[in-house]
Amino acid sequence: MANFVQLVILGLLAGGVYVAVGVGFGLVWGVLNIVNLAHGGLVIVGGYITWQLFTALHLDPFLTLPVNAVALFVLGYALQRGVINRIIRAPLLFTFLLTFGLNLVIINILLLIFGSDFRSVTPTYSGQGLEFGSVVIPYVSLTSLGAALLLAAALAFILNRTRIGLAINAIAADRDAAQLVGIDLRHAYAVTFGLGAACAGVAGGLIAMIQAITPTAGEPYTLQAFVVVILGGLGRVSATVVGGLAFGLVEAFGQSIPGSGSVFANAIAFGLMVLVLVTRPQGLMGRLR
Amino acid sequence: MNESSSPHRPLQADLPLAGEVKPQLELLGVTKRFGGVAAVDGVNLRVGKGEILGIIGPNGAGKTTLLNCISGVFRLDGGDIRWEGASIAGMAPHRVARLGIGRTFQIVRPFGSMTARENAAIGALFGSSDARKGPKEAFEIADQVLELVGLKAKAGRPVAALTIPDRKRLEVARAVATRPHLLLLDEVMAGLNNVEIDEALDMVRTVHATGVTVLLIEHVMRVIVGICDRAIVLESGRVLAEGEPEVVLRDERVIQAYLGERYAKRLRASGDEDGTN
């Protein structure tokens, strides 16, 4: 029983990272209709910013997260405005290849700057946690989950309560109509991608605290973000939160199966994705559109 | 599923059927829901071989949905559809097509990278299974069909170079090229001017004259009155009225409830014009 409780807690805590990775990916997909294969690259850029600030300036890693968000927002805005906007009406194959190319550039620039050594962020409190009998809750994971939920809430607030957020929603509903009521598409698209990248940056900061990173460490997160968004259902931040937590749980229980270990992480993620897509294409939380 | 020797006695057994008594196509309580709302709600309908049946009704009445049910694009939520006595409910669209049920799409769906001729050839290549051809003969059939719909001169043009009315013609050409026994036409005359409508009417008559049963959805009343043996009125997914076109169109319920008073007046006027022609 304690083992079960521990697994549920671990799963939900791990889910925090998936929430953070998923919300930005889902936003870009839902609004821009782009499956962003550079998402993992952007995530790991955030990871390196956190690592750099932590090692050079000894900042608490959680305090670096706003820096990640701002820096990645600017990068994302520029990428969309300068590059991706140019093929936004092209068939999906092109957006796929374009974002894959961007990912390649990002990863290799990181390799040039930081090399391929493993880097980790270990604040003094890492390794410590709250203990309830045999159940242990690490501080880092707990705070990460909190930060991820805060991130999702902030994104939901921006989308539902601000001018630009409403414009983004209008575009997602009907691009042409949105243009007719005077929304500047180029700007709104760039803001959308910027917000998605900002979320990726925050996710990267969280990831740097729980695993050692290399420039290619973001790769698996692209596929996982996709699964998370599908699991929850495309189109709403709250659905992605559920999808992320559910994915964390699935992973925790999958890894607890004796023998399978973590080596089948991708196979599990993929199997789950196909299962959901074929049986419930609208996701766990989604409505059929 | 099983084919009973005595055909179902439908609710409207007493309604007139052009041609034979035994229906070619029979709809029994056909129902299709979208998220709880029934777009088609227990529709019973019999179509006789060689008939031209018109379906009218306001926007959103469920006409296109009904067509999608017949052609296998949508799975039924209730009821049954019989073709020549055998159930075709749940059958994949390509199998329905091969039985000889051809259709057009209200919002045209051409094969964009192909020429008009190639578009029509796809119908001939894959359509009705008793008349399937290889690529060479398929192109010959495509040429004949394009001539029939008046696209012969534009056969070599890519779809992108066709006007909207031409794309509607192409939509018909493709369906006719499958050599159907039953042709389902979804508002192929919407947006055409009077001359074009006359051409389209001739086209439907020509196809019909080769022994094809026609079920057509139209808003243009002149078409319904001018060509249909029988018409049904659909509203909120249900059959509201059924009978001879003139009678149905003058049915006070139909006019009041669906077309609105002002439209009804105009309709009466245009109907009179038709009468004097």
Next chain:
Amino acid sequence: MIATLDSNRRWRRAFLIVGGIIAAYALLAPLTSLDAAVSANVPLLADRLWFRIATYIAMFIVMATGWNIIGGITGYAAFGNVAFFGIGAYTTGMLIAKAKWPFLAALPFAPVVAALFAALVGLPLLRLRGHYFAVASLGVGVAVGELVQNIDYGGQPLFGGASGLFLPIDSIANRGLFFFYLMVAAAAISIAVTWWVLRSRFGYGLIAIRENEEAAAVLGVNTTAYKVAAFALAAALTGLAGGIFSQWNVFINQDNAFPIEYNVQMILMALLGGTGTVFGPAAGAILLQLLIQFLGGTLPISFDLPFVSETARPIVAQIILGLLLVGVVIFVPRGVIDFFGGRSRLSLSYLRRSLRETSL
């Protein structure tokens, strides 16, 4: 209009002539490595490096041409075709290494097993469309590689595990020449298959599916069967390349049998040359593979990158490749063949038009 047609024809002829010369050179040069030619003092045109690069190019011609059948002709953006390459490699590899079959007996099973696998996963996968299919197929590519590396049987890794699978060294005479011609034969087969597909009823059905799947269905195209068949055909060709690769390379593991970057490379090749065409993917494969080798510094004609150390060079090569990918997608979305010769002429206005068509 007339002028375009003329220039079209001229470009086509130029393309055929250049292609013919390259093909003749590629097919004849290996002969200079035969003993008879060496003893007759014919200059050696094909050394070990030549064979290695040329065989890789032929291998990518097979993969790009195979991808074209599902991705270019049928319009399903498959992003995981490397799975079929790996399955082909491991099928042949296992039959040779574990069952001790001779290579040529084991090879035909590579395409067969790859096609069967494609049909199996294709049935659920090909119900998905657009992004969903693309990423799900990407998932297949990743997952299959992972499974092959990690599946144990009776405590032993079934497929050689993380340390890979070693095949017995064969005793084939003129090894480089043999595998080169074998890979070229596979490339010829894949091009011939494409040529046949584009002229057949099957091909018309696939194109109809690409252009509008629902319309194809109501015209009588059995869309499920056609899509699965196209996927299986692509898999068979890709699996054949994998099968040849396994014996050629003698050693296979997750990294060289399931390289994720092949997924994108084969698509980029097809795109470069023109998707949906017979020769486009092959032309793209030659171009891109030469470029990759050139950037990587393996070609005899080499270059120095300013400010770049020897260790940083492969990284910079990858960055250039990424930028190239971005550039191709933005500026020449219809492929370089179209850019140079197709419906339009090589010009700035072409680039500007490409931009206008797809940008906001």
